[in-house]
Amino acid sequence: MVKWENVDIEKDTDKESSKLPVRLKLGKHQTKTKKSRVVIGRRGDVFNRVKIYSKFTKPTDFIFTDNDTREPILRDRYYTNWRFLIKSIGFDKVRRDNSFYPLRHSYCTWRLQGG
Structure with a gap:
């Protein structure tokens, strides 16, 4: 889970808002490989x-964070909402693997195609 102190958004007012660079500083306890890293993206406007x-x-x-409880939104809530969305649009009948994992590949593909 990422805190605001881990986010650095460039404040370049000349750039289109959707292209504001953002740096996420992740500690070793936040990564799968247990190594600290910095992730750079273009959508600082989302943050x-x-x-x-x-x-x-x-x-x-x-x-x-949940605005009522101040508790971080945990992964389970995202999965619950994801499954509800997939079921409500009938996608669960079309495809069995409806996890977040394929979205990761979609994102990577879109990034590569976008240059």
Whole structure:
């Protein structure tokens, strides 16, 4: 789980908002390989938008936090919502593997195609 102190968004006002670079600094306890790393992306605007709607934006607050309880939103809630969405659109009848994992490959493919 990532806290606001782990996020560094470039504040370049000349750039299109969807291209604001963002750096996520992940500690070794946050990665699968147990090695610290910095992840760089282009959608700093998304983090800025989350910050607008969140009640908890101090550096030590988690980014994805329940606005009522201040508790971090855990992975189980995402999976529960994902399964509900897949079932409600009938996609569970079309494909058996409806996990988040294929989305990772979709994202990588889109990034490669986009240059």
